[in-house]
Amino acid sequence: IVHIAAVNKERTIDDYQRIYNKIAEKIREDDEYDGYIGYGPILVRLGWHSSGTYNKENNSGGSYGGTYRFKLENTDPSNNGLQNAAHFLDPIYKEFNWISHGDLYTLGAVCAVQEAQGPKIKWRPGRVDLPESATPENGRLPDAVNGADYVRNFYARLKMNDREAVALTGAHCLGRTHLKNSGFDGPWGAASSSFTNEFFVNLLNEQWKLEKNAAGNKQYDSPKGYMMLETDYALVQDPIYLKIVKEYANNEASFFKDFASSFQKLLENGIDYPKGAPEYVFKTLDDQDM
Ligand code: DDH
Known part of the structure; x- marks a missing residue:
């Protein structure tokens, strides 16, 4: 299985920063979620779970195909509760429907880490929505009762x-x-x-x-x-x-330095980026005095 990033030459960092800003502003607005924790953590978890199905043996799963959107994956018991993050992103997807689901789930997680005062995470676009048949089977996400x-x-x-x-x-x-x-x-x-x-x-x-x-x-x-x-x-x-x-x-x-590189790697597992593919670092709302 080969997953090659599709680079949309029409889009620039500004297009993606606009989506970042929409997500960041909505995190600020909907602050009452989960006892005033807000949506940041669950957006991080969605980005991680949509990537954490990766299997290096055959390059299957991972963030590329955006297959979390299919029932088999979003009803995996390991994904209980993540519907709230997916629903949070629904209006963002409606407004920016040119972005792939895999790009949106991972961009949401990067935004949430940065807006929570975490490290800057480098992010690359190019994930492509795959059909339902590419959805990995349940059971690939970790079980907490282990050593x-x-x-x-x-x-x-x-x-x-x-x-x-x-x-x-x-x-x-x-x-x-x-x-x-x-x-x-x-x-x-x-x-x-x-x-x-x-x-x-x-x-x-x-x-x-x-x-x-x-x-x-x-x-x-x-x-x-x-x-x-x-x-x-x-x-x-x-x-x-x-x-x-x-x-x-x-x-x-x-920790911040290692988290930033590991999280980027997690979100990009299994994706081949063509030479010269763009890599972005987004500004936080604070950076932009917003
Ligand atoms: Fe996790 N995680 N996680 N986790 N995780 C849960 C919540 C959150 C495991 C199990 C659970 C990572 C690794 C592991 C976040 C991020 C990350 C919950 C609770 C369980 C259970 C869910 C719930 O009840 O709502 C296990 C097992 C592992 C493991 O390492 C073996 C990683 C790598 C990440 C990451 O983002 C890089 C976040 C954020 C949450 C909080 C979600 C929330 O709604 O709040």
């Missing part, structure tokens, strides 16, 4: 090494788990709508206790009301992961 070996194997399928796996999991600074979506409950930290290294700081510093939640699933809970999935906690149980967690907890700039 370090599972995490390492899972990220290897996405061509991610240990540093990339740890950096990517740091996105759990954003948002929270929801009993009704995943069977887990609670946020990873205090600042659920700001992109920071808080996930790593909390992993190291909170008093974690493995407990059964109201849905009967095991999760680590702290006295401050924070939580960790078993796959999160695996990052302090494995000595190689632990070293990287400590680095990111002590050095936010190092």
Whole structure:
């Protein structure tokens, strides 16, 4: 399977910045969502889940075909709750219907990270909507009830090494788990709508206790009301992961740098970009004094 980016020569960075700005403004406007966390975290999760189906063995899945829009994928139990992010993007797609779904889902995630004061993420257009037959089967997204070996194997399928796996999991600074979506409950930290290294700081510093939640699933809970999935906690149980967690907890700039490159790689997995294909860095609304 080969996925070649289609570069639309009619479009410039300004066209994509306009879409970025629309998404960013709507994040600001619809701020009451999910107890005033807002739509940022779930937009990040949509970008990640629409990319996280990638399989390096045959280059299938991934963000390219925008197949999240098909029922098989958007009803995958791992995607419970993401409908809210898709509906958020509906009016944006209506207004800018020349963009592909894969480009829109990934642009939404890049916008949400940057507007949450995260790092700048380089982004390249060119994903092409594929037919329903390209939709990957359910079950390719990670299962939280697992340890370090599972995490390492899972990220290897996405061509991610240990540093990339740890950096990517740091996105759990954003948002929270929801009993009704995943069977887990609670946020990873205090600042659920700001992109920071808080996930790593909390992993190291909170008093974690493995407990059964109201849905009967095991999760680590702290006295401050924070939580960790078993796959999160695996990052302090494995000595190689632990070293990287400590680095990111002590050095936010190092986390930001690694997250930016790993997230771009995640969103572009399996895509061949022709020589000279454009690569954009978008301005935040703040950068533009908006
Ligand atoms: Fe995650 N994640 N994630 N995650 N994730 C959940 C929420 C969010 C796993 C499981 C869950 C990444 C990696 C993993 C975000 C981003 C990223 C929830 C809760 C579960 C469960 C969903 C719900 O109840 O609504 C597991 C397992 C892994 C793993 O590494 C093995 C990665 C790589 C990212 C990323 O973006 C790079 C975000 C953001 C959320 C918060 C969503 C929200 O609605 O809030």
